[in-house]
Amino acid sequence: xxxxxxxxxxxxxxxxxxxxxxxxxxxxxxxxxxxxxxxxxxxxxxxxxxxxxxxxxxxxxxxxxxxxxxxxxxxxxxxxxxxxxxxxxxxxxxxxxxxxxxxxxxxxxxxxxxxxxxxxxxxxxxxxxxxxxxxxxxxxxxxxxxxxxxxxxxxxxxxxxxxxxxxxxxxxxxxxxxxxxxxxxxxxxxxxxxxxxxxxxxxxxxxxxxxxxxxxxxxxxxxxxxxxxxxxxxxxxxxxxxxxxxxxxxxxxxxxxxxxxxxxxxxxxxxxxxxxxxxxxxxxxxxxxxxxxxxxxxxxxxxxxxxxxxxxxxxxxxxx
Amino acid sequence: xxxxxxxxxxxxxxxxxxxxxxxxxxxxxxxxxxxxxxxxxxxxxxxxxxxxxxxxxxxxxxxxxxxxxxxxxxxxxxxxxxxxxxxxxxxxxxxxxxxxxxxxxxxxxxxxxxxxxxxxxxxxxxxxxxxxxxxxxxxxxxxxxxxxxxxxxxxxxxxxxxxxxxxxxxxxxxxxxxxxxxxxxxxxxxxxxxxxxxxxxxxxxxxxxxxxxxxxxxxxxxxxxxxxxxxxxxxxxxxxxxxxxxxxxxxxxxxxxxxxxxxxxxxxxxxxxxxxxxxxxxxxxxxxxxxxxxxxxxxxxxxxxxxxxxxxxxxxxxxxxxx
Numbered sequence: 001x002x003x004x005x006x007x008x009x010x011x012x013x014x015x016x017x018x019x020x021x022x023x024x025x026x027x028x029x030x031x032x033x034x035x036x037x038x039x040x041x042x043x044x045x046x047x048x049x050x051x052x053x054x055x056x057x058x059x060x061x062x063x064x065x066x067x068x069x070x071x072x073x074x075x076x077x078x079x080x081x082x083x084x085x086x087x088x089x090x091x092x093x094x095x096x097x098x099x100x101x102x103x104x105x106x107x108x109x110x111x112x113x114x115x116x117x118x119x120x121x122x123x124x125x126x127x128x129x130x131x132x133x134x135x136x137x138x139x140x141x142x143x144x145x146x147x148x149x150x151x152x153x154x155x156x157x158x159x160x161x162x163x164x165x166x167x168x169x170x171x172x173x174x175x176x177x178x179x180x181x182x183x184x185x186x187x188x189x190x191x192x193x194x195x196x197x198x199x200x201x202x203x204x205x206x207x208x209x210x211x212x213x214x215x216x217x218x219x220x221x222x223x224x225x226x227x228x229x230x231x232x233x234x235x236x237x238x239x240x241x242x243x244x245x246x247x248x249x250x251x252x253x254x255x256x257x258x259x260x261x262x263x264x265x266x267x268x269x270x271x272x273x274x275x276x277x278x279x280x281x282x283x284x285x286x287x288x289x290x291x292x293x294x295x296x297x298x299x300x301x302x303x304x305x306x307x308x309x310x311x312x313x314x315x316x317x318x319x320x
Numbered sequence: 321x322x323x324x325x326x327x328x329x330x331x332x333x334x335x336x337x338x339x340x341x342x343x344x345x346x347x348x349x350x351x352x353x354x355x356x357x358x359x360x361x362x363x364x365x366x367x368x369x370x371x372x373x374x375x376x377x378x379x380x381x382x383x384x385x386x387x388x389x390x391x392x393x394x395x396x397x398x399x400x401x402x403x404x405x406x407x408x409x410x411x412x413x414x415x416x417x418x419x420x421x422x423x424x425x426x427x428x429x430x431x432x433x434x435x436x437x438x439x440x441x442x443x444x445x446x447x448x449x450x451x452x453x454x455x456x457x458x459x460x461x462x463x464x465x466x467x468x469x470x471x472x473x474x475x476x477x478x479x480x481x482x483x484x485x486x487x488x489x490x491x492x493x494x495x496x497x498x499x500x501x502x503x504x505x506x507x508x509x510x511x512x513x514x515x516x517x518x519x520x521x522x523x524x525x526x527x528x529x530x531x532x533x534x535x536x537x538x539x540x541x542x543x544x545x546x547x548x549x550x551x552x553x554x555x556x557x558x559x560x561x562x563x564x565x566x567x568x569x570x571x572x573x574x575x576x577x578x579x580x581x582x583x584x585x586x587x588x589x590x591x592x593x594x595x596x597x598x599x600x601x602x603x604x605x606x607x608x609x610x611x612x613x614x615x616x617x618x619x620x621x622x623x624x625x626x627x628x629x630x631x632x633x634x635x636x637x638x639x640x641x642x643x
Binding site for chain 1: 420
């Protein structure tokens with residue numbers, strides 16, 4: 001969570017400094033506990049993960065190295081997307097780590113499909129899938145179709161809904177009319193839980209339970225977390241549409257402060273250890289930024305410009 | 321035409337063989353298991369391959385999404401859209417998820433999406449569409465449009481074997497009418513056009529069901545002493561420009577015929593390629609003939625006038641030859 005926050009702050013700083021990051025920067029500030037609590041349930045190489053925009057902490061918890069984030073944001077040719085796509089649109093699908101497209105809710109059925117194929121092959125074992133959406137994505141047809149299909153197929157899929165109260169600038173009141181998004185679980189015939197997403201312990205408990213139920217064959221699991229996005233939609237957005245009073249509510253608590261305070265109170269960690277941990281985080285991120293900055297960027301003359309894997313079907317003007 | 325296997329049976333046969341040959345293949349679509357599909361293209365396949373033919377909810381977006389996820393995991397799904405028209409609901413998954421996957425992540429996406437396409441009388445605006453041009457516009461997709469029983473069979477098997485997403489446009493009008501003795505031998509690969517009828521006075525470039533109308537129009541013009549060459553594109557993407565240009569080089573005249581709407585599309589692409597790469601080969605301005613620029617009508621009287629017909633193709637050829 002703290003690595004995620006520091007890494008994202010660094011991305012924000014690089015964006016504001018200009019020149020290094022082409023395109024936007026989209027942060028998950030305030031959503032780290034909710035995202036990480038799901039990510040830690042997953043085993044890279046065994047489970048399927050389809051994160052969305054504000055899941056930097058979940059990606060790290062799943063096992064994505066810091067360098068993959070930076071290579072994608074900085075457009076390094078060495079990165080997983082090789083400059084063909086950027087920022088949060090990254091993954092390694094063959095390793096069960098899906099690369100989101102911008103169309104919200106559309107990864108849900110894809111993660112479901114990966115699980116479906118494993119069940120067909122007989123290799124599902126106790127693998128699970130997990131994917132994230134926000135309050136805004138729950139309004140899409142893709143979300144509904146994917147959720148319903150996953151329920152019909154009874155797939156071991158966790159769907160996390162981070163209700164950060166604003167989809168870009170649109171408040172919940174213009175997004176849905178049910179009382180709580182978790183009410184939808186009943187309609188889909190799946191188990192649903194609602195948690196205070198500013199509280200890491202509640203998030204961990206909820207996702208641990210969801211993972212266990214999914215593994216036990218109980219089908220899709222919805223976990224809704226209420227929180228407030230503590231940043232703009234992207235770094236270009238000052239989020240002036242969020243009224244001040246909202247910023248002083250329970251949902252606006254910083255989940256990292258809450259978790260750190262709790263861990264110190266419990267005696268799991270000392271203030272000094274937290275300071276030392278942050279020094280390590282700073283070193284890791286700074287060194288990785290320095291390393292990636294020296295890496296090659298994509299070269300249009302070396303790019304193969306092939307949208308198909310079957311070279312002989314690539315049309316004339318693109319064929320090499 | 322006599323024969324023992326129809327175009328529709330060839331599609332079923334190809335799916336049977338795909339399922340039999342490769343355990344990674346499965347079928348996903350509405351009403352395709354015990355019911356055998358709205359057109360019976362999967363008749364008995366659920367019984368013959370238990371656990372590999374699935375009825376899906378009416379969720380074209382999620383059906384395609386599921387197929388993509390499965391393909392990422394090494395499966396080779398065939399998705400049946402009940403009608404090509406309904407693939408608009410799965411459009412996003414097709415053009416943004418499936419079509420971009422290899423480019424973005426170098427991950428193979430061997431998904432075949434079957435689109436029962438084109439008009440039959442009485443089907444109206446939402447059960448008659450031809451979607452090939454829409455999908456061909458997007459990079460990362462292969463679009464095939466078989467016109468014969470043999471191609472229906474072999475191109476479906478070839479589609480399933482490709483590691484890229486394929487939009488397989490099967491023409492509903494040909495389902496029962498078109499018959500052949502057998503599915504024949506594998507002939508041309510995807511990406512190669514076929515000279516369906518040789519000639520020397522004019523070239524008709526077309527695809528899918530219109531190949532047969534074009535051949536009948538060519539037979540009509542033969543009575544007037546004209547030899548019309550008919551090129552069957554077989555796949556509209558990739559488009560076999562070499563075969564088209566070779567034919568126009570022989571005839572000097574081009575008519576592109578398609579059943580789809582007139583704005584843009586396959587026929588416009590054919591004309592554009594010949595105009596820019598083979599202008600010197602042309603003895604007359606190239607012509608195109610498409611459906612009218614309205615939704616597809618329900619009543620047979622209107623429907624017949626909406627799409628190109630043997631007589632409208634013959635009429636277009638006569639004006640092309642008069643130039």
